[in-house]
Amino acid sequence: xxxxxxxxxxxxxxxxxxxxxxxxxxxxxxxxxxxxxxxxxxxxxxxxxxxxxxxxxxxxxxxxxxxxxxxxxxxxxxxxxxxxxxxxxxxxxxxxxxxxxxxxxxxxxxxxxxxxxxxxxxxxxxxxxxxxxxxxxxxxxxxxxxxxxxxxxxxxxxxxxxxxxxxxxxxxxxxxxxxxxxxxxxxxxxxxxxxxxxxxxxxxxxxxxxxxxxxxxxxxxxxxxxxxxxxxxxxxxxxxxxxxxxxxxxxxxxxxxxxxxxxxxxxxxxxxxxxxxxxxxxxxxxxxxxxxxxxxxxxxxxxxxxxxxxxxxxxxxxxxxxxxxxxxxxxxxxxxxxxxxxxxxxxxxxxxxxxx
Numbered sequence: 001x002x003x004x005x006x007x008x009x010x011x012x013x014x015x016x017x018x019x020x021x022x023x024x025x026x027x028x029x030x031x032x033x034x035x036x037x038x039x040x041x042x043x044x045x046x047x048x049x050x051x052x053x054x055x056x057x058x059x060x061x062x063x064x065x066x067x068x069x070x071x072x073x074x075x076x077x078x079x080x081x082x083x084x085x086x087x088x089x090x091x092x093x094x095x096x097x098x099x100x101x102x103x104x105x106x107x108x109x110x111x112x113x114x115x116x117x118x119x120x121x122x123x124x125x126x127x128x129x130x131x132x133x134x135x136x137x138x139x140x141x142x143x144x145x146x147x148x149x150x151x152x153x154x155x156x157x158x159x160x161x162x163x164x165x166x167x168x169x170x171x172x173x174x175x176x177x178x179x180x181x182x183x184x185x186x187x188x189x190x191x192x193x194x195x196x197x198x199x200x201x202x203x204x205x206x207x208x209x210x211x212x213x214x215x216x217x218x219x220x221x222x223x224x225x226x227x228x229x230x231x232x233x234x235x236x237x238x239x240x241x242x243x244x245x246x247x248x249x250x251x252x253x254x255x256x257x258x259x260x261x262x263x264x265x266x267x268x269x270x271x272x273x274x275x276x277x278x279x280x281x282x283x284x285x286x287x288x289x290x291x292x293x294x295x296x297x298x299x300x301x302x303x304x305x306x307x308x309x310x311x312x313x314x315x316x317x318x319x320x321x322x323x324x325x326x327x328x329x330x331x332x333x334x335x336x337x338x339x340x341x342x343x344x345x346x347x348x349x350x351x352x353x354x355x356x
Contacts (some may be wrong), residue, residue: 003068004056008289010075011056014048015341017082019334026330033082040081040090042140042265043131046147047094048078050273051127053284054154055097058104058120060288067107070100088135095131098124115173116160119180123153126187133191141256142194144265145187145201151273152208152242153180159216159235172215179207194254202249209242227282227295230303234279237307241271244314259318262326270333271310278303278340285344292351293344302340309333 021041023030037044052071059067077093084090105121126149133143160176186204189197213219216239222232245267248260255261282293309332317326 003065003072004060004288007052007056007068007071007075010079011049011052011071014044014052014075014078014082015337017078018045018049019337021082022330022334026327028327028331035083036085037082040086042144042147042269043086043091043094043134044078044081046151046269046273047074047097047127047131048081050151050277051094051097051101052078053277055101055104057284057288058101058108062104062107064107067100067104070097070104073097073100086134091131091135095128095135098128098131102128114161115177116157119153119157119160119176121153122180122184123150123155123157126150126153126184129187129191139256141261142191145190145198148201148205148245148268149183149187151268152183152205155273155276156180156208156212159212162217172211176211176215179204179211183208190254198254199250202246202251205246206243206250209239209246212242213239230295230299231279231283233300234275234303237303238272238275241267241275241307241310244271259321259326263314263318266310266333267314271307274306274337275303278306281340281344285348291348292355293348294351296343296347298343298347299340302336302343305332305339306336309336 017037018041020030020033021037021039021044024032024038025041052074055071055074056068059071073093074097077090077097080087080090080093101124102121105117105124109117109121126146130143130146130150133146134140156176160173182204183201186197186201190201191197213236216235218232218235221228222236223229224232245264248264248267252260255264278299282295282299285291285293309329313326313329313333316322317329
């Protein structure tokens, strides 16, 4: 399993490349790279970075060396896209990574069947569908519902695993499967009939968010202290942003560019996904990299910066049309990610030095 470290290094490079592409899209005066990094910003961040992290974590859970081929494909595919742009081989590598992740879930399913694992597999299918559509010539903007299925299915499935100990209603799991099925169906409808399907997708996303808000243990652990409270704060804030995206899609339908596109996508992929990564890192990263990442209150700093800067970006930048504010807030989003990475590395090194 030593290959996981180079794979994680590839995910880190994908993150840095994706953030650089974000600076270019924001119009920040930075040196232009040789490749069209800004054109592949979305897939690199969602599949090259977040997808690689998910696939590595699942491969480690499976404890099979072959399983690391999935995150290796996604990391390599992201690096190819960053260097050469949206070339066929890079897009194909991301698609193969999703097939590998589906294979991992199949192997895990053979060990133990659960609704939570089924939701995560649905997420992997969303990754597969998005990259398959991209390979077929669909623009990235039209694959976004499937990208959302990937991140929401993966995270919702993981939260269901943790919520089992607190579920008191026997119907809770049935409702979970219902809303997740609705999300996959709505993503299909959004591809076939964008106008009506996208509005339906927004409603399905709101239904998933409602389930999470009602049944997630974060509603109780937010009143605790330390790491449980930090995780709960990040989760509840992320669910709020997911609801914002659902409302925008349900109320206004499909959009492929402009301020509403910016607000909707970043509500999901910054407000929801990165918030989940921030707060789960102290739990997941030690299991993956075999290095401690202890909780410290300083971790609230990047989390607060992420959500506050995103709020300014959406309200003053996208809604009010204040472009300088939008650019400033977008840059602050990137600073929040880099600040979290710096805090995580520092805390991990200090804890490792104490253990050594």
